[in-house]
Amino acid sequence: MLHKLWNLCCSLKLAIYLASAITLLLMGGSLLIPYHGRIFGLMDRMAAGDWLQQIASSHLDKTWWFYLAGLLMVLLGLNTLFCFIDWLRQIGSRWRKTGEYLLHLGVVLILVAYLWGSADGWRHNGMQFRIGETTPLPNWPGHSLRIDSFQPIMSKNGPPRDMINDVSLLHGDQLIVRGKVQINQPLLHEGLVITPVSFGRQAVGFKAILPNLPPVQLEVGQQIRLGSGGLLEVLRFLPDARKKANGEIIYRSDRIGNPAFELRFFPQNGKSWQGWYFAREPLPRDLRRHGLQIRLLSPIYDSYSSLTVNYDPGAKLAAIGSGCMTVGVLLALFSFYRKRKAQDRPEI
Amino acid sequence: MTNIHLLQAATLTYALAVVGYLLLIVLKQRWLQIAAQTCIVSGFIMQSACLIWRWKLAGFLPVTNLFSTLFFFSWALAACYLYFELRYRIAASGLFVMFLNLCLLSVALNRDSALPTLVSALDTPFFSLHIVFSLLGYAFFAMAFSLGVLYIFQRYLPTQQLPSLSTLRKLNEESILLGFALFTLCLVVGGIWAYWAWGYYFSWNIKGVWSFLVWLFYAGMCHAKFVRRWQGTGYALLSIIGFGVVLFTYLGIGLLLESNHPLE
Numbered sequence A: 001m002l003h004k005l006w007n008l009c010c011s012l013k014l015a016i017y018l019a020s021a022i023t024l025l026l027m028g029g030s031l032l033i034p035y036h037g038r039i040f041g042l043m044d045r046m047a048a049g050d051w052l053q054q055i056a057s058s059h060l061d062k063t064w065w066f067y068l069a070g071l072l073m074v075l076l077g078l079n080t081l082f083c084f085i086d087w088l089r090q091i092g093s094r095w096r097k098t099g100e101y102l103l104h105l106g107v108v109l110i111l112v113a114y115l116w117g118s119a120d121g122w123r124h125n126g127m128q129f130r131i132g133e134t135t136p137l138p139n140w141p142g143h144s145l146r147i148d149s150f151q152p153i154m155s156k157n158g159p160p161r162d163m164i165n166d167v168s169l170l171h172g173d174q175l176i177v178r179g180k181v182q183i184n185q186p187l188l189h190e191g192l193v194i195t196p197v198s199f200g201r202q203a204v205g206f207k208a209i210l211p212n213l214p215p216v217q218l219e220v221g222q223q224i225r226l227g228s229g230g231l232l233e234v235l236r237f238l239p240d241a242r243k244k245a246n247g248e249i250i251y252r253s254d255r256i257g258n259p260a261f262e263l264r265f266f267p268q269n270g271k272s273w274q275g276w277y278f279a280r281e282p283l284p285r286d287l288r289r290h291g292l293q294i295r296l297l298s299p300i301y302d303s304y305s306s307l308t309v310n311y312d313p314g315a316k317l318a319a320i321g322s323g324c325m326t327v328g329v330l331l332a333l334f335s336f337y338r339k340r341k342a343q344d345r346p347e348i
Numbered sequence B: 001m002t003n004i005h006l007l008q009a010a011t012l013t014y015a016l017a018v019v020g021y022l023l024l025i026v027l028k029q030r031w032l033q034i035a036a037q038t039c040i041v042s043g044f045i046m047q048s049a050c051l052i053w054r055w056k057l058a059g060f061l062p063v064t065n066l067f068s069t070l071f072f073f074s075w076a077l078a079a080c081y082l083y084f085e086l087r088y089r090i091a092a093s094g095l096f097v098m099f100l101n102l103c104l105l106s107v108a109l110n111r112d113s114a115l116p117t118l119v120s121a122l123d124t125p126f127f128s129l130h131i132v133f134s135l136l137g138y139a140f141f142a143m144a145f146s147l148g149v150l151y152i153f154q155r156y157l158p159t160q161q162l163p164s165l166s167t168l169r170k171l172n173e174e175s176i177l178l179g180f181a182l183f184t185l186c187l188v189v190g191g192i193w194a195y196w197a198w199g200y201y202f203s204w205n206i207k208g209v210w211s212f213l214v215w216l217f218y219a220g221m222c223h224a225k226f227v228r229r230w231q232g233t234g235y236a237l238l239s240i241i242g243f244g245v246v247l248f249t250y251l252g253i254g255l256l257l258e259s260n261h262p263l264e
């Protein structure tokens, strides 16, 4: 009984059936990928485990094939592992097959690495970092990233030739690693990989004139002491905003369209006021009542660099698996030709 | 003379070789075989010179648009044919491959042959190797397709002009294994490149999935030859189906569907 079970686990026919079933499932399922971008377009932007939990599970009618193919792939991986173990048990007489079985081991390692990375990894795709600022990494509590400097290398026309980021990875205030991130030269650190995506500039506020003051910068966090003695604080800024019918203010785009500021105003005496000021509309009455006027001059831009920050704990194992596969496949070729030369192909 | 004139001349000699082999089947004259072989060798030399010329002009191995990959695929097919011809003297058995080669070149010659500018993300030896290994792998899969068709031909309409069934089968198995080995290297190198460029080594776009399927299919074929029932005709049929999968992955996806491996 046990012997039969072992034979099934090492069965070559089972491997062919599993591979055929996976092939057919993926052939059919993959044709849905281009037509359902909202579901499948996110697969590269998140770790597979997160995608399954957050997206795939609520669209089972279009993603069931993925679960099934994944399950069969795990079975094929186990099948391959058992074949490898079976070979190890007889290595004394079958050492000439080292290449073939190194290749099989490589397949198993890559599969384990992928599952590990899918379950324990995370991805931040195209995250925007303001130059010089420290930005926390949402998926890695206590850790943050700072772009110390950024330099794009432009081509005459078309996309930039390179984007050179000097990046520091921090844990609290402590520097963990510092390095360069460029096109095709990521920063690698214990499963973390940081690659450049794009860069740009974003409006973060306006230069403005207020009564009896030199020009000021209306930016988030600014507190402006007014000539009248009151205090004006900028809480939020949206370069292009829209007011919905229910009064909710929503973000529209990053371009200057209908700029809006959320302001808090503390008059010298009396109650404070907080609300939205749309630059294309008159100043709210409560502010005008205190003699406040705002004349916007020009937008203030800040540069940002957009990076992908992914963590894949299985990446090293996948690299080892690839190494095994590469050496294995070359050795397998060698042993194939040696066998041909010796004319010892039993099945012909 | 431009490099494209050289390619046109190579195409012409390949076409002459195909005619030579067709006549060989009818007239059975040995000199026709020698003439056809000479045509293929000289066509291959001209195409290789053209490839090196374009490589020098571009400053990088030009394999980044449809013209260049069709060109390289055709060069790889000719190289693959020469390997089998010089090693096993397969003669007219390579007819399909050379015919396929002519099809590729005629599509390529009708497209814009201007050298593409290189997008920075592709400016790495890993990308070039990824494409080179993949097209070399495809070339061996095409050879296996050709040998599979001939196997079925020989099985049901036997002729003295073709090698024996067991030789065709052995050559087919060798093609599959060589193609599989090259395609494995293509996936390994591609994975390293993707990890460095995008931060993940496998992309869930349709081209990525189908490349994995090509690999899995031919891995399956590497085993099917050990199963007695699949030997012979079954294996030949699988070689034909497999090449259909290859063609869809290489051309079909780019032409019919969207992917992050555009053809142009």
Ligand code: HEM
Pocket (backbone or CB within 6 Å): A009, A010, A011, A012, A013, A015, A076, A079, A080, A081, A083, A097, A100, A103, A104, A107, A332, A336, B177, B180, B219, B222, B223
């Ligand atoms: C995706 C997974 C797999 C890949 C990529 C793979 C690949 C290969 C390759 C390339 C060969 C060499 C064929 C040749 O010498 O012509 C081979 C041989 C072999 N594989 Fe696999 N294989 C896989 C899974 C399996 C599984 C699951 C089994 C177990 C049932 C298995 C059992 C064997 C056996 C018994 C051989 C023959 C070795 C020999 O020549 O004695 N393989 N495999």
